Amino acid sequence: MAISSHLGQFYIDGAWVDPLPGATRLGVENPATEEIVGEVALGTEADADRAILAARAAFDGWTVVPVKERIALVKRILDVYTSRYEDFAQAMSTEMGAPIEWARGAQAWAGQVHIESTIKAAEEMTWEYMRGSTRIVHEGIGVCALITPWNWPMNQIACKVAPALIAGCTMVLKPSEIAPLSGLLFAEVCHEAGVPKGVFNLVNGMGPVVGARMSSHPEVDMVSFTGSTRAGTAIAAAAAPTVKRVAQELGGKSPNIILPSADIYEAVKAGVAGCFGNTGQSCDAPTRMFVPRARAEEAYAAAKEAADEVVIGPTTDAATTMGPLISKVQFDKVQRLIQAGIDEGARLICGGTGRPQGVNRGWYVQPTIFGEVTNEMTISREEIFGPVLSILPYDNLDQAVAMANDTPYGLAAYIAGPVEEAKPVARRLRAGTVNLNYPDWDTFAPFGGYKQSGNGREYAGWGIHDFCEIKGVVGWGG
Structure with a gap:
């Protein structure tokens, strides 16, 4: 039982x-x-x-x-x-x-x-x-x-x-x-x-x-x-x-740097899946995605496609891939932060406030993606703990690393792109775990954080x- x-x-x-x-x-x-x-x-x-x-x-x-x-x-x-x-x-x-x-x-x-x-x-x-x-x-x-x-x-x-x-x-x-x-x-x-x-x-x-x-x-x-x-x-x-x-x-507010040489489509879709897993309720979720500014529109399109593939439904259904948040308290917090993203001028790629269409009970939220996010916005600073992804365009890799490290948190970080290019970037990120190209879960790797x-x-x-x-x-x- x-x-x-x-x-x-x-x-x-x-x-x-x-x-x-x-x-x-x-x-x-x-x-x-x-x-x-x-x-x-x-x-x-x-x-x-x-x-x-x-x-x-x-x-x-x-x-x-x-x-x-x-x-x-x-x-x-x-x-x-x-x-x-x-x-x-x-x-x-x-x-x-x-x-x-x-x-x-x-x-x-x-x-x-x-x-x-x-x-x-x-x-x-x-x-x-x-x-x-x-x-x-x-x-x-x-x-x-x-x-x-x-x-x-x-x-x-x-x-x-x-x-x-x-x-x-x-x-x-x-x-x-x-x-x-x-x-x-x-x-x-x-x-x-x-x-x-x-x-x-x-x-x-x-x-x-x-x-x-x-x-x-x-x-x-x-x-x-x-x-x-x-x-x-x-x-x-x-x-x-x-x-x-x-x-x-x-807590965590983990960055995910998509390198300029990465396959944008595949890297972004995998990053969305990582963010949305467990309904976004993971302390090490890659919730801040950094993409080359010149390819931001490609990233937004790939991210929306990934969000559209999420299946919301009864938790007893084998086809369901995203369940609800844990409680009304968490639901209300996530709603407030989504609204803050809208109010502060981030571009809503998909999702938004309220329950998903056709859902009238349970603490389900819409998978939400924001584009044109800046590092000063609330959705880029606070740990949301829900299926909400912020995409931040960058002009060069030094800027991406600086923005990635500009957080009181340091639990995890992610990098997508050729491994030899990713390795030196990994050394610059202030996080307890740095994941290169979305590897399998390694239960022998140390898990814990820097900073707060x-x-x-x-x-x-x-x-x-x-x-x-x-x-x-x-x-x-x-």
């Missing part, structure tokens, strides 16, 4: 428990239909406290378990996850409005592939080694607070839980309260796989309550957060008095290192 039987409970110290007095409930909406599919419990600070204390009590025993045994546990988690793959796909299609084929082929797959990649990296990692007479040891940092978003639920849960477990950490997970179904299923998977009690805990709740308590609690050693830059700064401030490690994957897009790196071995302390035992060699 896609709906967990534990929707109103938390997973603490190896058991499903009811919330403590003071907890409230929140309806879980299917954004494609606006129907409430169930209610999730929202915990209090006291619920967070008991989960954190359970993790603290379990840490000393778990962190000394040999690495091979910790890897074996994560392999069991992978096996159970795979056996429930369709449940995860259905849950994410329901909770976030992902078209079912996207939920299967991208959302559920992301959780699976990241667990696989973390296992492989852990098996290849050198956990201890000698440097001179000193023994260098990688060991778990301690109790970790894991706070994950709604837009890629299993991607982010897997990218935090799997490396934290293998590193020897214990943890409390707070999934997004507006997309909690898949997180509860993941807790069921951990239980079935035999995770020792207290090692993995889950509490649902609001960020300013449960998230804030997790970030400030003196028994938490590290916070790993994925979400908005605004929330990330609040978490960093809450963590500062206890000098926790804080790893953050935050965060700090730390996730995926495979990079994620494991983020959850480790480095100890030097001096004199080990005699």
Whole structure:
């Protein structure tokens, strides 16, 4: 079943428990239909406290378990996850409005592939080694607070839980309260796989309550957060008095430079697909496309053609390629920003405000493309988090690079064109990941941002290192 039987409970110290007095409930909406599919419990600070204390009590025993045994546990988690793959796909299609084929082929797959990649990296990692007479040891940092978003639920849960477990950490997970179904299923998977009690805990709740308590609690050693830059700064401030490690994957406004020598038609169409994937709700989406000014009209025509190929419809339909936004709050934000683009004089190539034609319910928006955008416009500065693409013409490559870097964000960047021409441009872009010619997803590449897009790196071995302390035992060699 896609709906967990534990929707109103938390997973603490190896058991499903009811919330403590003071907890409230929140309806879980299917954004494609606006129907409430169930209610999730929202915990209090006291619920967070008991989960954190359970993790603290379990840490000393778990962190000394040999690495091979910790890897074996994560392999069991992978096996159970795979056996429930369709449940995860259905849950994410329901909770976030992902078209079912996207939920299967991208959302559920992301959780699976990241667990696989973390296992492989852990098996290849050198956990201890000698440097001179000193023994260098990688060991778990301690109790970790894991706070994950709604837009890629299993991607982010897997990218935090799997490396934290293998590193020897214990943890409390707070999934997004507006997309909690898949997180509860993941807790069921951990239980079935035999995770020792207290090692993995889950509490649902609001960020300013449960998230804030997790970030400030003196028994938490590290916070790993994925979400908005605004929330990330609040978490960093809450963590500062206890000098926790804080790893953050935050917002983005990723540039996509189409080189003058690129195949404009193919590069633009692929760029539109990248921007519109997941209904534009990806922090690393290529939302600012830079095209040679002399070929701007070709780019606009190719972009409109790509937008016209988007299929909007019921998320249960295999032909649907774009679902709704996650909520009315997000819908209203995207509408405001589309209107800002129109008001500030950008050229509307296609789309606009309002729902798509023939759609009267669900938080669906029109795939929207703006041309003749300048770097000062609101749609070029703010993270929209919807299927809205800004196309900015440039006169020369130096100008394109300067505009691409003129942002407070630095999560990802894209370049389309001959690889040898793209390589020197890649070195000039201030972003944690630079993608050349829309490559396949590399789950062994480091993922994280420069500037206000965060700090730390996730995926495979990079994620494991983020959850480790480095100890030097001096004199080990005699």
